[in-house]
Amino acid sequence: MQVIRTIRGLRVWRNHLTSGRHPLGFVPTMGALHEGHRTLIQRARRRCRTVVVSVFVNPLQFGPREDFAEYPRTLRADLTMCRQEGVELVFAPSIQEFYPSDFQTTVSVNRLTRRWEGAIRPTHFAGVTTVLTKLFNLVKPDFAFFGQKDYQQAVVIKQLVKDLHLGVTVIVCPTAREPDGLAYSSRNQYLSSVQRRHATVLPKALAIGANALKEGRRSLRAVSRLMADMLQAEPGVTVEYVAICDAHTLEPLRRPQRDMVLLGAIRLGRTRLIDNRLVKAARWPR
Ligand code: AMP
Numbered sequence: 001m002q003v004i005r006t007i008r009g010l011r012v013w014r015n016h017l018t019s020g021r022h023p024l025g026f027v028p029t030m031g032a033l034h035e036g037h038r039t040l041i042q043r044a045r046r047r048c049r050t051v052v053v054s055v056f057v058n059p060l061q062f063g064p065r066e067d068f069a070e071y072p073r074t075l076r077a078d079l080t081m082c083r084q085e086g087v088e089l090v091f092a093p094s095i096q097e098f099y100p101s102d103f104q105t106t107v108s109v110n111r112l113t114r115r116w117e118g119a120i121r122p123t124h125f126a127g128v129t130t131v132l133t134k135l136f137n138l139v140k141p142d143f144a145f146f147g148q149k150d151y152q153q154a155v156v157i158k159q160l161v162k163d164l165h166l167g168v169t170v171i172v173c174p175t176a177r178e179p180d181g182l183a184y185s186s187r188n189q190y191l192s193s194v195q196r197r198h199a200t201v202l203p204k205a206l207a208i209g210a211n212a213l214k215e216g217r218r219s220l221r222a223v224s225r226l227m228a229d230m231l232q233a234e235p236g237v238t239v240e241y242v243a244i245c246d247a248h249t250l251e252p253l254r255r256p257q258r259d260m261v262l263l264g265a266i267r268l269g270r271t272r273l274i275d276n277r278l279v280k281a282a283r284w285p286r
Contacts, residue, residue: 007165022049026141026168028132031055031092032072033081036176036184040145041085043173052139053082055092059099060106061127067270072186091139098134107133109156109163112250116263117152117274120240128153129160136166144168149175149183151261151276152250175275177203183275194236195268201234202266202275205242209262210277213244220244220253231266240265240272247278 004010025048027040033055044051055078062068075092082090106126112118113125136144146154154172161170175183181203182188182196191199209227217223224244231239243252247259260279265272 011167023142024048024050024052024140026135026139026144027051027053028135028144028146029053029055029078030057030071030186031078032074032186032189033078034184034186036147036149038081038085039176040147040173041082041087043171044143044145045086047171048143050089051085051087052089052091052141053087054135054139055090056098056131056135058127058131059095060130061124063121063123066121067187067190070190072189091135098131106130107160107164109159112152112156112159115250115252116241116243117265120265125153125156129156132157132160133164133166136161136168141168143171145171145173147175148172148276148278149185150274151263151278155248155250181207183273185273187271187273190271191268195271198234198236199266199268199273201231201237202264202273205230206262206264206275206277209242209244210279213256213260213262213279218256220256227262227264231264236268238267240267247280 002013004013025044027037027044029037041051041053055075057068057071057073059068079090107129108126109129118125146157148154154170158170160166161168177183180200182200183203188196188199205227208230209223212223212226224242227242228239231237231242242264243262245252245261245263246257247261250261250263253260258280262277262279264276265274
């Protein structure tokens with residue numbers, strides 16, 4: 001008989017019993033699949049023997065005045081993409097199936113969800129972490145694939161998995177972008193053609209900020225101002241936030257450091273867009 005005292009030890013023992021050699025990859029989505037989702041599925045396909053995609057527009061992660069009702073639902077096209085990419089299983093439950101009427105449990109991550117998206121969308125992350133806890137329990141994936149596009153979400157999910165010992169390896173994949181730099185998003189289809197042109201200011205401003213930091217600009221206040229001014233000058237754009245943060249804690253920074261993330265959110269009419277840039281390499285010493 002063995003006695004194991006560490007979580008890691010328990011996991012290694014448990015994984016040897018079953019699927020360890022045939023990893024299962026999982027890509028959770030809300031459907032309306034686009035090229036960004038496709039890159040996640042392809043990454044899962046390369047890494048894992050079996051790939052599961054979920055398509056579920058999760059009501060819990062929308063606020064009362066948000067776009068749950070209008071959110072695009074394109075299951076037929078989603079299934080075509082999944083078939084093309086060799087996905088083994090699509091899990092697409094109904095709301096009643098997933099949240100029976102007596103459902104009453106919420107999972108939430110605290111500190112990391114207070115700022116940025118969490119400040120503007122107060123119930124959003126609890127909705128995300130609750131749906132993912134359920135999905136991870138159901139699918140029991142070895143690897144789960146998320147986009148860097150939703151940077152704060154990715155950090156929150158890593159924390160969730162760590163805190164609750166969910167036993168899935170979270171892989172964060174690079175943001176897939178249109179040729180003009182705009183990140184693919186299911187919400188881009190809400191934009192008029194004029195708004196669509198102005199929307200590229202978000203990736204442009206973040207890229208300019210990131211370059212300034214890489215070149216060694218030390219005043220974060222000046223770099224933030226540069227990005228905010230650029231966003232504000234764009235017709236039709238309302239800036240929700242633009243900030244230079246610690247890439248792990250998401251706290252705003254006063255001074256440059258090694259791992260920084262630039263987070264931005266804007267509105268064009270009623271459409272919200274978010275984007276980010278990671279700045280890892282820096283010239284200054286720690
Ligand atoms: P959603 O369907 O919006 O919930 O997104 C499902 C997953 O796709 C999340 O992990 C997102 O971060 C990811 N994703 C969305 N847009 C992109 C993109 N442009 N590039 C890479 N991943 C993305």
